[in-house]
Amino acid sequence: MSPRATFRTSLIGVVLLGTVAAGAALMRARDPMRSGPEQNARRQTTARVKRQDFVRGLRLSGTVEAVQATTIAAPRLTGPNSASLVITKLVKAGAPVQKGDLIVEFDRQTQLAAALDRKAELSDLEQQIRKKEAAESAARVRDSGEIVLAESALARAKLEASKNELLPKIQAEKNDLAVEQATATLNQLKTTYALKRKAAEADLQILRIRRDRAANAMRQAETNAERMAVLAPIGGMAVLRTVWKSNTMAEVQEGEEVRAGVPVLDVVNPATMRVRARVSQADINGLSVGQQVRIGLDAYPNLAFDGRVAQISPIGILSTLSPKVRLFIVLIDVQGSHPNLMPDLTASIDVALDRVPGALVVPRDAVAIAGSRAFVRVQRGSSFDERAVTLGAVSALEAVVTSGLEEGAIVERNLPSPPANAADPKSGER
Numbered sequence: 453m454s455p456r457a458t459f460r461t462s463l464i465g466v467v468l469l470g471t472v473a474a475g476a477a478l479m480r481a482r483d484p485m486r487s488g489p490e491q492n493a494r495r496q497t498t499a500r501v502k503r504q505d506f507v508r509g510l511r512l513s514g515t516v517e518a519v520q521a522t523t524i525a526a527p528r529l530t531g532p533n534s535a536s537l538v539i540t541k542l543v544k545a546g547a548p549v550q551k552g553d554l555i556v557e558f559d560r561q562t563q564l565a566a567a568l569d570r571k572a573e574l575s576d577l578e579q580q581i582r583k584k585e586a587a588e589s590a591a592r593v594r595d596s597g598e599i600v601l602a603e604s605a606l607a608r609a610k611l612e613a614s615k616n617e618l619l620p621k622i623q624a625e626k627n628d629l630a631v632e633q634a635t636a637t638l639n640q641l642k643t644t645y646a647l648k649r650k651a652a653e654a655d656l657q658i659l660r661i662r663r664d665r666a667a668n669a670m671r672q673a674e675t676n677a678e679r680m681a682v683l684a685p686i687g688g689m690a691v692l693r694t695v696w697k698s699n700t701m702a703e704v705q706e707g708e709e710v711r712a713g714v715p716v717l718d719v720v721n722p723a724t725m726r727v728r729a730r731v732s733q734a735d736i737n738g739l740s741v742g743q744q745v746r747i748g749l750d751a752y753p754n755l756a757f758d759g760r761v762a763q764i765s766p767i768g769i770l771s772t773l774s775p776k777v778r779l780f781i782v783l784i785d786v787q788g789s790h791p792n793l794m795p796d797l798t799a800s801i802d803v804a805l806d807r808v809p810g811a812l813v814v815p816r817d818a819v820a821i822a823g824s825r826a827f828v829r830v831q832r833g834s835s836f837d838e839r840a841v842t843l844g845a846v847s848a849l850e851a852v853v854t855s856g857l858e859e860g861a862i863v864e865r866n867l868p869s870p871p872a873n874a875a876d877p878k879s880g881e882r
Contacts, residue, residue, distance in 0.1 A: 498831065499815050501853070501861045506813050508806040508847040510738055514729030514784070516749070516797040518720035522686055523693075524556060527679035528712045531672040535562065536709040537680075539716070545692040545703065549684045549719060556716055560680035563673050570670035577663040584659060588652040595645045602641050606634035688721040691795065720795055727759065727784040727799050733768060736780045738805045740764075746802040747786055749793070758787045759801065806845050811852045812859060819843065819851050820867045828857065829864040836864050 526537050541557035549555055609630040616624035692703040693715045704716050727747060731739065743761040762785045768778030784801060786793065818828055819841070826843050829836040844852035857863075 497865055498862050499818055499865050501812055501814055501857055501859055501863060503810055503859045504813055506806075506808040506811040506845060506847075506850060506852050507804050508845055510735055510803040510805055512729045512731055512735075512782070512801040512803065514727040514782075514799050514801060516725055516786070516793065516795055516799050517728055518688075518718075518722070518795050519724040519726050519785075520686060520688065520721035521795070522719050523715050524682055524717050524719065525715045526558065526710045526712050527676075527682070529563075529676045529679070531669060531676070536711055538709050539704065539706050542692075542704065542706045543690045543717070545690060547690050549687060549690055551684055551687045553684045554681060555684050555690060555719065556682045558680040560677045563677035563680065567670055567673035567677060570666050570673055574663060574666040574670055577659055577666055581656065581659045581663060584652075584656055588656065591648065591652065595641070595648060599638065599641045599645060602634065602638040606631070606638050609634040684719055686719055686721060688719045689794075691718040691720055693717055718795070722791075722793060723789050725786040725789070725793055725795075726762065727786060727801060729782045729784060729801055730769075730779045731782050732771075733778045733780065736764070736768075736782075739782060739803065743803065745784060745804075747784065748800045748802070750798045750800065752792050755790060755792060757790075757793070759784045760787065806847075808845055808852055811844065812854075812857060813850050814853055814857070814863055815865055816846065816849050816851050818863045818865045818867065828853075829867065830857070831862040831864065 538559040539556060540559050541554065543549060543553075543555040609627065613624075613627040613631050616627055619627070694701045694703055695710065695714060697708070704710065710716065739761055741761055741764060745759045745761065747757045747759045749755050761782060763783040765781040768780050771777040771779050814828065819826055820828070825840060827838050827840045830839050839856060841856035842854045844854045846852070
């Protein structure tokens, strides 16, 4: 064999040997039967029976929200105005505010300029209306005078026509023509007078409509200018909202533009908070209004509050996990307050469903159930003897033994036959 072939064969052998060694190490690490001293110490195979208070509880998850809260949005302006609003003043995040405090202000120069323009237009239209009314009053007097003159002329013509029997025929005909002419003139003046009044009234009505429109636009602009300053409707704490800007979500800041109707901040009252939780239909029967619970914050593990179930929704909603499961909304009042207790924090709720004081308690995995019989394996010397027991209340982790076992006994855990899902009827397990 050539030296090159010998080197290649040796290299392949080394690679195969390393692969086998790595595989053996991996199998040893994954094999629970070949666990080292650390795994044996970490895994508890026995437990001592203790007498203690047994609590069967239920843990829920929810979100903290404020009972008294209001959302402050950019004001929606009246009138044909769709421009963005610029924030000129904004309260700091987390700052305490009192009712009536200025919390956000927007630039009002556009609205003030529009109000001044509409005010000038309104003043000009009022002047035009007064001028038009004065001219119409003078025209009415002039036209009335012409009608009076025409009536006088008609009266004179009729007086002359009354002498026709004494006058020559040609003069009588002239008098009759004069009466007809005076009558036609009077009728024409009366008809023209009515039409002139209607035309003048129409012109005045147009000016009045334009004046009212200008006055309405001025009031809208003034109202819009007043809306630029937003006062706190309730006392509490300011929580800034996040908006989409520059391809990311961030809190609003002074000097930025926002559209009308966009939420800018929330004012919440931290003195009254509650937790909104969703409870499965399998657990809802264990809850009742007025039930005391313990609330913990996921972001602050050292903080805990007492709570009380305030409301349970009577109608379930469809679960996102399965169409066969319904969820019920439960509102829990938080008793107490803390600066770190803020809205939108996730919370855990511990509910004590059953409590048995001074009970003999064993781990749930130390109890095996075969049919209707429950038993444990009690240590005696170096071996374990099977012993039948009677169970009381059972939880997911612990079980109460009412008979068949004494305090201080050592029982084996992780039995080959795990506890069945259906527990003893006395346990109340669902």
